Amino acid sequence: MHRYRSHTCGALRASDIGQTVRLSGWCHRIRDHGGVLFIDLRDHYGITQVVADPDSPAFKAVEQARAEWVIRVDGRVRPRPTGTENLELATGEVEVFITELEVLGPAGELPLQVFGEQEYPEETRLRYRFLDLRRERLHRNIMLRGQVIDSLRNRMKSQGFFEFQTPILTASSPEGARDYLVPSRVHPGKFYALPQAPQQFKQLLMVAGFDRYFQIAPCFRDEDARADRSPGEFYQLDIEMSFVTQDDVFASVEPVLRGVFEEFGDGKPVTQSFPKIRYADAIKSYGTDKPDLRNPIKMQNVSEAFRGSGFKVFARILNDDPKAEVWAIPAPSGGSRAFCDRMNSWAQGEGQPGLGYIFWREGAGAGPLANNIGPERTAEIAAQLGLKDGDACFFVAGRPDKFYKFAGEARTRVGKDLGLIEENRFEFCWITDFPMYEWNEDDKKIDFSHNPFSMPNFDHDAFLALDPADQDTVLGITAFQYDIVCNGIELSSGAIRNHRPDVMKKAFAVAGYGEETIIEKFGGMYRAFQYGAPPHGGIAPGVDRIVMLLAGESNLREVVLFPMNQRCEDLLMGAPSTVTAKQLRELHIRLNLPT
Numbered sequence: 335m336h337r338y339r340s341h342t343c344g345a346l347r348a349s350d351i352g353q354t355v356r357l358s359g360w361c362h363r364i365r366d367h368g369g370v371l372f373i374d375l376r377d378h379y380g381i382t383q384v385v386a387d388p389d390s391p392a393f394k395a396v397e398q399a400r401a402e403w404v405i406r407v408d409g410r411v412r413p414r415p416t417g418t419e420n421l422e423l424a425t426g427e428v429e430v431f432i433t434e435l436e437v438l439g440p441a442g443e444l445p446l447q448v449f450g451e452q453e454y455p456e457e458t459r460l461r462y463r464f465l466d467l468r469r470e471r472l473h474r475n476i477m478l479r480g481q482v483i484d485s486l487r488n489r490m491k492s493q494g495f496f497e498f499q500t501p502i503l504t505a506s507s508p509e510g511a512r513d514y515l516v517p518s519r520v521h522p523g524k525f526y527a528l529p530q531a532p533q534q535f536k537q538l539l540m541v542a543g544f545d546r547y548f549q550i551a552p553c554f555r556d557e558d559a560r561a562d563r564s565p566g567e568f569y570q571l572d573i574e575m576s577f578v579t580q581d582d583v584f585a586s587v588e589p590v591l592r593g594v595f596e597e598f599g600d601g602k603p604v605t606q607s608f609p610k611i612r613y614a615d616a617i618k619s620y621g622t623d624k625p626d627l628r629n630p631i632k633m634q635n636v637s638e639a640f641r642g643s644g645f646k647v648f649a650r651i652l653n654d655d656p657k658a659e660v661w662a663i664p665a666p667s668g669g670s671r672a673f674c675d676r677m678n679s680w681a682q683g684e685g686q687p688g689l690g691y692i693f694w695r696e697g698a699g700a701g702p703l704a705n706n707i708g709p710e711r712t713a714e715i716a717a718q719l720g721l722k723d724g725d726a727c728f729f730v731a732g733r734p735d736k737f738y739k740f741a742g743e744a745r746t747r748v749g750k751d752l753g754l755i756e757e758n759r760f761e762f763c764w765i766t767d768f769p770m771y772e773w774n775e776d777d778k779k780i781d782f783s784h785n786p787f788s789m790p791n792f793d794h795d796a797f798l799a800l801d802p803a804d805q806d807t808v809l810g811i812t813a814f815q816y817d818i819v820c821n822g823i824e825l826s827s828g829a830i831r832n833h834r835p836d837v838m839k840k841a842f843a844v845a846g847y848g849e850e851t852i853i854e855k856f857g858g859m860y861r862a863f864q865y866g867a868p869p870h871g872g873i874a875p876g877v878d879r880i881v882m883l884l885a886g887e888s889n890l891r892e893v894v895l896f897p898m899n900q901r902c903e904d905l906l907m908g909a910p911s912t913v914t915a916k917q918l919r920e921l922h923i924r925l926n927l928p929t
Contacts, residue, residue: 635660
């Protein structure tokens with residue numbers, strides 16, 4: 335017999351009754367039922383109940399066992415007594431009567447219990463992550479992560495993509511977040527950087543003629559933690575394709591994501607054809623470029639119902655500012671004064687003066703706004719929004735660029751409080767046509783809105799002839815840039831790349847940057863584009879976020895093996911840590927620490 339086991343703790347079935355077996359694992363739970371001792375023995379594969387009574391030669395050894403001890407047991411498989419079967423366990427029809435027990439690894443007093451799903455402080459969970467990972471939910475999440483990555487990889491290969499590995503030590507580049515820098519010993523005073531993303535390398539692969547690239551890529555960014563963003567490092571399904579349009583990218587990515595969510599989504603419905611929503615329309619309808627489409631509420635512009643009306647506050651705002659608008663947030667089934675007052679109080683708690691509302695009953699609008707604008711205008715609003723008795727509507731006014739985020743939060747709040755959000759489904763969409771440029775109020779200049787390397791969605795000859803002083807035209811230019819969103823979480827940004835040096839130089843010039851800036855910051859890629867670059871584009875869905883959604887978690891920490899805390903510290907391994915004076919001398923570094 336094998337030194338440690340003849341079977342795993344998830345293998346035994348009724349067909350094994352009568353066999354002598356050997357199992358090894360952790361003491362998951364120990365129970366004493368009137369002198370008969372039961373241990374739920376756990377390993378990676380499952381749990382088997384092992385039992386000893388005073389007649390067992392191993393009884394005294396079993397009495398000494400404690401939670402999370404690692405033990406080996408020999409014994410005979412027998413059926414569980416009638417009525418004690420556990421059908422929730424694969425091994426639940428049988429148990430092992432122990433004849434011999436060996437302690438392989440005793441455990442001290444536990445800082446957190448593995449059995450059960452008790453809550454513990456983040457510091458405890460991360461410092462003892464090896465114990466945390468033994469717990470069923472987290473262990474299951476990590477296994478799900480591996481299965482999802484396998485599925486993503488197989489689906490990409492089946493579409494003709496080839497997996498490449500790009501460098502981890504590279505040059506620092508300004509891609510939106512701080513780099514992690516690595517000092518060079520052989521080049522004193524110079525530094526490598528860990529890649530924020532393989533962006534430039536994957537574009538260079540297209541220039542080199544490889545056509546279809548993917549990678550499960552590690553990315554490193556020195557930025558603050560959030561629930562949907564791991565501090566320090568994260569992984570993404572990095573994709574790039576040559577000779578493609580935006581729709582070609584969509585057609586390649588949709589079946590991969592749809593297939594993975596159908597495979598691992600526990601039967602929850604998944605969007606079959608991802609709708610395309612222009613950025614400007616997403617802002618107007620949902621108040622965000624990351625809309626949760628499980629919430630059916632769509633906002634609308636109802637300015638005309640208030641223009642010149644008896645509600646002087648909104649009428650004055652519309653009259654004094656030609657860019658001002660009034661937006662309506664419908665609240666189906668929210669037509670009670672109590673709910674409307676709660677929403678108004680919530681808005682005040684968010685730093686707003688309030689949240690105007692109308693609710694409908696007995697065929698007419700009610701509330702202060704309805705009284706001020708009159709029944710005709712109130713009926714117009716109801717007709718425009720499709721509202722009826724028992725419904726309500728909330729209103730925000732001003733310049734949309736100032737209030738749209740609050741309006742979006744109010745839409746979400748209404749949807750949650752009224753139970754309108756269909757929780758058990760995965761709703762995908764594409765957000766397209768992001769603005770290429772925006773007005774930088776601090777510097778009083780036009781600047782890139784997001785990605786400077788996206789191809790402008792503008793006739794190339796007209797773009798090359800564009801006068802940067804024509805602000806209205808410049809600020810109206812959109813880019814072939816897109817996000818993919820699921821249930822209100824952005825999974826990825828992507829773009830059709832600007833592969834033409836003349837268009838790239840002009841794009842930077844419009845934002846006030848000369849060619850020397852491109853050469854200094856992105857010289858390698860810009861130089862490559864001088865030698866025949868194909869049209870290309872790509873995207874990089876976040877693996878961590880995909881798994882988080884599939885696991886039903888709200889924090890990335892629950893789907894990552896060894897995450898850092900909110901201060902970007904690895905409490906288990908003690909990183910970041912100090913280094914020796916010798917190491918610093920070899921790197922020609924002298925510390926200048928803050929006092």
